[in-house]
Amino acid sequence: MVEIFGILNITKDSFSDGGKFLNPDDAINQGNKLLQEGADWLDVSGQSSNINANLVSEEEEWKRVEPVIRYFVPKGVRISLDSFRPEVQRKGIEAGVRCLNDITGFTYDGDRSFFSSYIKKYPELIFIIMHSHNKNIAKFKSDLSPEIVIKKIQVFFRDRRSELISMGIPETALLYDPGMGFFLSENPMVSFRVLQELEILKLEFPQLMLGVSRKSFLGNILGNLPTADREFVTLACELHLLKNKIPFIRTHNVLKLRQAEKIWNLCQANE
Template identity: 85%
Template sequence: MAEIFGILNITTDSFSDGGKFLNPDDAIQQGTKLLQEGADWLDVSGQSSNIDATLVSEEEEWRRVEPVIRHFVPQGVRISLDSFRPAVQKKAIEAGVRCINDISGFTYEGDRSFLKPAFEKHPGLKLIIMHSHNKNIAKYKSDLTPEKVVKKIQIFFRDRRSELLTMGIPEPALHYDPGMGFFLSEDPMVSFRVLQELEILKLEFPQLMVGVSRKSFLGNVLGNLPITEREFVTLACELHLLRYKIPFIRTHNVLKLRQAEKIWNLCQEME
């Protein structure tokens, strides 16, 4: 079974649910719902990373996520922080977060000297290295093409792995997200090429995390399908991830994925 990361955006401008959970009580309620539906992790974000997002201060980002972290950690809930800022990452680990999901692949400027002692104190800590063509918030004008995207991702992952290992991070802690949608390119076929060649990536980087939930590339190939109508196409894509036994899947709709996973597994047993 895949470990499912339920997306909890505590932002004003996330592309599919911005503003819905900005109030701490609403965010906690949504987090509880995701857990009840079968999420293994809550992937909490206080800074949107979509193509139209506005950067907030580090203080504001932490102010948004802190109440949720403080609420769930004492209950034993596994929290992943979706943040590329080292100062926010450090606070989160100190508060009990045990996974850092970094869209910059840990390239964003800042002091990361806290990571090695954090691993010495918390050996189970995980780092998710995400690839993005611009190493930050999603942007237009990518030079990636379907023909070269997987090789570019492999090179990026190798570089980041090498640097983090040099910093004293244990290799089993490293997980890898190829990035999808505008993190790769406005051309949807770039994302589809990654999905077609997941086996190549998985061979070298078995600890893969993939998130396709409601992403632009799914809507764009269907005539600009609105975000509110991307649930079924998301699920079709997530079934593809299950087929390739991707170990970590990040999604908005945990319940539908858990239901589909159960049916998928039953069908496989019948073969």
């Protein structure tokens, strides 16, 4: 069964749900909803990676996510912290976070030497390496094309894997997210090429994670379909991930994915 990371954005400007969960009580209620719908992890973010987002201070980012982390961790809920800042990552681990989801692939400037000591203390720590054509939040002007995107992702993953392993992190603790939408390119066909060639990536990086939920490339290919109208196209794309046995999926709508997974598995039972 796929492990689902339920997306919980505690931000003002996330492209899909910015501003909805800034209040800690609202964020906690949404987290409980995602868990009840079948999320295995809560993927918590206090800094939007939306192409039009503004960077907030490290202090503000931590202020947004801390109440949620401290509420759920004592209850045994697995928290993935979506942050690219080492100081926020450090605070998260100390508060009980056991998965770091870094949209820079752990390349953002800052001292990450603490990883070595923390991996010894918390051997269950997981590190999600996300590929992006830029250094932090999504941006325009990518040089990626459908013809080169897979090779670029492979090279990036190899480099990041090598560095993290050199810090004492076991390879089994690494997950790999190729990035989608504006993290790759404003050209939607770049993202679709990744989806078409998932098997190539899986051969070398079997612990793949993908997040396609409500992404720009799904809307743009259909004539600028508004974010609110991307649920069906998201599910179509996530069914493709299930077909390709992607082990980890990030999504906003956990219930629809869990229901679709059950039906999909029943339909495939005799194959």
